[in-house]
Structures are given as structure tokens and as C-alpha cells.
Amino acid sequence: MSGQLTYDVLIIGSGAAGLTLALSLPEHLQVAVISKDQLDSGSTRWAQGGVAAVLDEADSIDAHVSDTLIAGAGLCHEPAVRFTVENSAAAIQWLIDTGVPFTQEVGDRFHLTREGGHSARRIIHAADATGLAISDTLIQRASERPNLHMLKHLIAIDLITREKLGIPGSGCVGAYFLDKEERKVVAVTAHATVLATGGASKVYLYTTNPDTASGDGIAMAWRAGCRVSNMEFNQFHPTCLYHPLEKSFLISEAVRGEGGKLLLPDGTRFMDKFDPRGELAPRDIVARAIDHEMKRLGAPCLYLDISHKPTGFLRRHFPTIYERCLALGIDITREPIPIVPASHYTCGGVVTDNFGRTDIENLYAIGETACTGLHGANRLASNSLLECLVYARSAAEHIVNNMDSRLPIPTVPGWDASQVTDSDEDVVISHNWDELRRFMWDYVGIVRTTKRLVRARHRVDLLRGEIQEFYRHFHITSDLLELRNLVDVADIIIRSALQRKESRGLHYSRDYPNALPRAFDTVLASKALRELGEV
Known part of the structure; x- marks a missing residue:
């Protein structure tokens, strides 16, 4: 694989969000869809329940919106909720037209089930393996599109911005990736870059998520200067x-x-x-x-x-x-x-609008990586796949409508590995990986206290120092890159939890057991923290 690959659109992640966006783009655009493992290695294929949408005459948009707002414990952004629900039926129809084999009742009606927090049966599903059916169908359709370049075993290292390159203009121009098979770094550049890397549940010792859920997109966006919001709200599947x-x-x-x-x-x-x-x-x-x-x-x-x-x-x-x-x-x-x-699920993430746009021009975030305002302090069951579909389709529309106005893609410098060596102490990585996930489970889990959070903050500061030293002095590996991302995500979660002086939704503090009269988002800006010397 050559040192720099260039496309019209770069999509990092091959789950429901990434593949929906890819398939929603016109075929004249050259699109790279990148997975750090196999194309189906993300969380989508493991989703069992289904997709929430208003599909029955006995149901209504207002009812679905209301259920979402109630579950979100006062922190949902109602315009984002309504935008998502209003586009739910069209998104499901797109999946049906694409060929997803949803479970049917007698006749042509699809079977709808009901889940916790919903006031009606509105969960369309494919038996109890909905994510698998969606993943397999979208991968098959993507493989039939010659303009979609499906690249596997590439793990993202960091985003490339014009600011980092020191060239005129602003915005993201792509990312560096480690080719895990060839063990070398490649730059992939594009007019538009999309983070669809999933959530960060692997930061905890016990999780329903696959090993790929290491918060890569959230951490990269944070390091590049994007705001993140509501990362204290980690959903634990019961x-x-x-x-x-x-x-x-x-x-x-x-x-x-x-x-x-x-x-x-x-x-x-x-x-x-x-x-x-x-x-x-x-x-x-x-x-x-x-x-x-x-x-x-x-x-x-x-x-x-x-x-x-x-x-x-x-x-x-x-x-x-x-x-x-x-x-x-x-x-x-x-x-x-x-x-x-x-x-189970990261409710917070990179701050975006209804088109998936982040704080950095030409950089989008969709799916579990993003914080759209839909989930608030607690995600309503089966709204996650819906969010992937709706915002992927919306982001695709924005990318297409603004493609002609984007600056030319620059040539980026190659990855400099001249000052690093092979590590002979990989046990440090495995030890730090285990320690991080264990203290996050013990101190930043379902029930929290300020004392536990402060203790976790001290541990994460020490770990970051060790991990950064490893990153600077040794050749990078996929384990090191994921650990680097996880420690950044852990720090964001802890900072966010310490700022919230109440209990709301998924964040429960014994020191502040009651909710405040008004709900406020927790928004962190890495640039502001850098100016204070805290990151």
C-alpha cells in the first residue's frame, strides 16, 4: 500500500453508520471505507433487539419523541429527537429497499416488538439478530459498488488537519493509519472525512461490545480540537x-x-x-x-x-x-x-449538528461516535441503530451538496519513524490495558462517588504519562494505539463525571443523589484545557 491514498470521501468505520453513509453517496464519488479489522468486526452485528421507528398507525411521532425525552432524563435536545423520529420511517424503508430481511407476520406486515421505555410496539427486527442482518446486507451491497473501496486491517492513528500541516485554510484532510498486516503507516486523504468508529465501552472491564470499541474516533477528534459532550453517560446493559x-x-x-x-x-x-x-x-x-x-x-x-x-x-x-x-x-x-x-453504549461523544458536522471543517462524526443530542442522559432502547441511519443519510446529503466548494487536497508528509525503536517491554501495554479497564469499572461504574472519581483521575494521569512515553519512543502497534485512545476517553469520562454535581440518567453519584432543577450538557473543549496546561 502506497504512502498516500486519496479519495473524495474517507469513512473510518464499517458499521451501520459508515456503510449507510457510503451507500447513500452517488457512484461518481470515490469513497474509502476503512475497518481496523474485518468489515463486520464492529458493534453493529451484535445488536439483537432492532430499530425503533414509527411504523404503526396506532403509534405516533409525538409518542416516540415523548418516550425518548423521558428516557433521556431532561437532557435530550428536542429538535434533534424530533429530527431523528420524523426521519425514522424513511430510514427503515431504505433498509427494506436495500434488502434487510426483517421479520414479518402473516401477510406483508412486519412484526414489531416492544422494549423498555417504549409506550408502543415500534421495534422492527430480524428475529433476535437484527444487527447481523443489517451488517451482512450493507456489506454485501457495498461490495457491489465499484466506487466503494473497502480497506481492512487499517487502524487510525490521528487526524490530519491543515492547521497541523501549517498550510493555508482550515479543516480536516484525512488521517494517518497503521497497516496492521504490512506494519507501516499510510496517509489517507479526502475532501471529507467521516468518523463512524463506534463507542468506547471497552474502557470498562465488563462490556457487551467487541474488542474494537476503544473510542478511537472520539479520542482522535478530541486531540484534533473538537468538543465532546456528555461522556459521563455510559449505558450499562442490564x-x-x-x-x-x-x-x-x-x-x-x-x-x-x-x-x-x-x-x-x-x-x-x-x-x-x-x-x-x-x-x-x-x-x-x-x-x-x-x-x-x-x-x-x-x-x-x-x-x-x-x-x-x-x-x-x-x-x-x-x-x-x-x-x-x-x-x-x-x-x-x-x-x-x-x-x-x-x-454497553456511549451516550456522549463528539459534538455534531443534524448533518454530522463537527467543530472542524470537513470532519463529520456519526453513530455512537457522535453526540447529536438524541440520547440525553440515557439512550432509549433501539434508538441507536436509528441514529446511525438517520444521521448517516443526512451527512451524505451535506457532503454531496458541498463537495464543489472544498479546497484541493494537499500532499501530506510521510510518517516519521526514524527516532523510534522496537519495544522489548510489551508487557507494560498489557498491564496498563488491564489496569485502566479495571479501575474504570471499580471507580467510574454504575454507581459513583467523588472520592472514587478523584482516585481514578490520579490513576489515569499516571497511565497517560507511561503510554505517551511508549508512544514517543517505540514503534506503534494496534494495542498501543487503542490503549492511547482508551486513556484519553477515560480521562474525558472522569472529567465529565466530576463536573456533574447531581444524579441524572446514567450518571448516579452517592454524593449528589438528586437531580438539579435544570439539566445542562457537560461540554469539554480540549483547546481550552490545553491553554490551562491540563492536557
């Missing part, structure tokens, strides 16, 4: 399968939506003590309830029971969950499923 042979398999929200009951080890229900909606309460409430009961009892896990439903119903609606659990010796038609909460 029901991740608890089993020694399975580290990140989630049990879909739809299991509770179809009547699943949460149980203590002795078989008694407990959710009604915490919320009148019981098992259908929003995820933050359910996760805290499970966490509370586990700590109160000293229990390693709790249980989710759907065995009262007919066997045929369970095998038809939850085939993936049924088969995976059965392979581990758990028959969900006869016994409850052992579960624990796990880090």
Missing part, C-alpha cells in the same frame, strides 16, 4: 449473560419486552420495588436495581426468566439467544438465564 465461557453476549431488551422477569437467586421478583414499570423500566433504572441487589446479597449474578413462554415462541423469536445459551448448558425454555450488567 442483562449480559453471566457465564465463564462467554464474556460479552447480551440478552436482548426484547426478552423483557416479551414478558421476561428479573429474579433474585431465590426466585423472587424485585423490579417493582424500584420502578412501577417493573422490567420495562429504562435501562439505567434496571441496571442500577440489578447492581444494588447483587451488592446487597453479595451475589455474583441475578436471573432473567422467560421460561413461562411456549417453547416454539422462544425458539422463533429468540433463536440466537436460545442456541447460544443451550450451547452453554442453559435451556431458556426450562430455566432462568444468569445475567449481570455490562458496559
Whole structure:
């Protein structure tokens, strides 16, 4: 692979957001879609429940907007919520036209399920493997488009801006990548660069996300000068399968939506003590309830029971969950499923508008990487894939409409590795990786205190120093790059959590257990912190 590759549009990430944007661009544009592993290695393929959208006559845009605002605990931006919901039906129709095989009822109607926090059945799905169906379909369609260049095993290092290059004008012109197979750095430049790298749940020890969810896009945008917002709101999925042979398999929200009951080890229900909606309460409430009961009892896990439903119903609606659990010796038609909460979704991210535009010209962020204002302090179930679709299509429209006005792409300098050597102490990276994720779980998890956050801040400062020294003196590796991104994301999460002197949504502090009368976003600007000498 040559030292500099140039395209019209560079999309970093090959999940639902990145591929939707790529397929929404006209075929005369040359587009690079880059994955740091395989094309389907991101979080999209693991999404089980489905996509929320107003598709039934008994439902309404106002109802979906209201449910989203309630779940977001007063922090959603209502214009962004309404923009997303109003475009939901068109986005789903696009997926249908693209060939996604959603589950149908008798006749031509699609089956709609209901999940926690929703007041109606509005979740369109492909059995219990919706993300897999979307991912496979979009990858297949992208492979049929000759203008889409699908590049694998390239992990982004940093964004390239005109400011960094010291040339006239402003804006992003691409990024440097480490080719993991050839072990060399390549520059990929473009008129428009899109961050669709997913979230940062790998910053925690226990997560439902794949290993790729290391916050790369958020960290790169932060280092380049973009604002980030609401990073203290990390959603913990209430029901991740608890089993020694399975580290990140989630049990879909739809299991509770179809009547699943949460149980203590002795078989008694407990959710009604915490919320009148019981098992259908929003995820933050359910996760805290499970966490509370586990700590109160000293229990390693709790249980989710759907065995009262007919066997045929369970095998038809939850085939993936049924088969995976059965392979581990758990028959969900006869016994409850052992579960624990796990880090699942990053509600905050890079600040964007309705077109996915960031603070840096020609740089866009979409999907879980972005903070659009849709999710507020807690994401409503199945709004995540919807956000990917709506904002990807909107960003594609803006990119096309403004392509002619962009400056010529400059030649960028090659990556200078003349002053670094091979490391003989890679154990430091693995140790720091484990330490970071462990103290984030212990100190910055579902329930927080100021003392724990301060302790985590001290640890992250020490780790950053060690990681930066490694980065400056040794050849880069994918593990080092991901660790560098994770430590930046951890620092942002901790800073954001320390600024919020209240409990709201996914952020619960024992020192500030009540919500303030008014909700405010937590917005951090890296440029301002640099001027203060804090980053």
C-alpha cells in the first residue's frame, strides 16, 4: 500500500453508520471505507433487539419523541429527537429497499416488538439478530459498488488537519493509519472525512461490545480540537449473560419486552420495588436495581426468566439467544438465564449538528461516535441503530451538496519513524490495558462517588504519562494505539463525571443523589484545557 491514498470521501468505520453513509453517496464519488479489522468486526452485528421507528398507525411521532425525552432524563435536545423520529420511517424503508430481511407476520406486515421505555410496539427486527442482518446486507451491497473501496486491517492513528500541516485554510484532510498486516503507516486523504468508529465501552472491564470499541474516533477528534459532550453517560446493559465461557453476549431488551422477569437467586421478583414499570423500566433504572441487589446479597449474578413462554415462541423469536445459551448448558425454555450488567453504549461523544458536522471543517462524526443530542442522559432502547441511519443519510446529503466548494487536497508528509525503536517491554501495554479497564469499572461504574472519581483521575494521569512515553519512543502497534485512545476517553469520562454535581440518567453519584432543577450538557473543549496546561 502506497504512502498516500486519496479519495473524495474517507469513512473510518464499517458499521451501520459508515456503510449507510457510503451507500447513500452517488457512484461518481470515490469513497474509502476503512475497518481496523474485518468489515463486520464492529458493534453493529451484535445488536439483537432492532430499530425503533414509527411504523404503526396506532403509534405516533409525538409518542416516540415523548418516550425518548423521558428516557433521556431532561437532557435530550428536542429538535434533534424530533429530527431523528420524523426521519425514522424513511430510514427503515431504505433498509427494506436495500434488502434487510426483517421479520414479518402473516401477510406483508412486519412484526414489531416492544422494549423498555417504549409506550408502543415500534421495534422492527430480524428475529433476535437484527444487527447481523443489517451488517451482512450493507456489506454485501457495498461490495457491489465499484466506487466503494473497502480497506481492512487499517487502524487510525490521528487526524490530519491543515492547521497541523501549517498550510493555508482550515479543516480536516484525512488521517494517518497503521497497516496492521504490512506494519507501516499510510496517509489517507479526502475532501471529507467521516468518523463512524463506534463507542468506547471497552474502557470498562465488563462490556457487551467487541474488542474494537476503544473510542478511537472520539479520542482522535478530541486531540484534533473538537468538543465532546456528555461522556459521563455510559449505558450499562442490564442483562449480559453471566457465564465463564462467554464474556460479552447480551440478552436482548426484547426478552423483557416479551414478558421476561428479573429474579433474585431465590426466585423472587424485585423490579417493582424500584420502578412501577417493573422490567420495562429504562435501562439505567434496571441496571442500577440489578447492581444494588447483587451488592446487597453479595451475589455474583441475578436471573432473567422467560421460561413461562411456549417453547416454539422462544425458539422463533429468540433463536440466537436460545442456541447460544443451550450451547452453554442453559435451556431458556426450562430455566432462568444468569445475567449481570455490562458496559454497553456511549451516550456522549463528539459534538455534531443534524448533518454530522463537527467543530472542524470537513470532519463529520456519526453513530455512537457522535453526540447529536438524541440520547440525553440515557439512550432509549433501539434508538441507536436509528441514529446511525438517520444521521448517516443526512451527512451524505451535506457532503454531496458541498463537495464543489472544498479546497484541493494537499500532499501530506510521510510518517516519521526514524527516532523510534522496537519495544522489548510489551508487557507494560498489557498491564496498563488491564489496569485502566479495571479501575474504570471499580471507580467510574454504575454507581459513583467523588472520592472514587478523584482516585481514578490520579490513576489515569499516571497511565497517560507511561503510554505517551511508549508512544514517543517505540514503534506503534494496534494495542498501543487503542490503549492511547482508551486513556484519553477515560480521562474525558472522569472529567465529565466530576463536573456533574447531581444524579441524572446514567450518571448516579452517592454524593449528589438528586437531580438539579435544570439539566445542562457537560461540554469539554480540549483547546481550552490545553491553554490551562491540563492536557
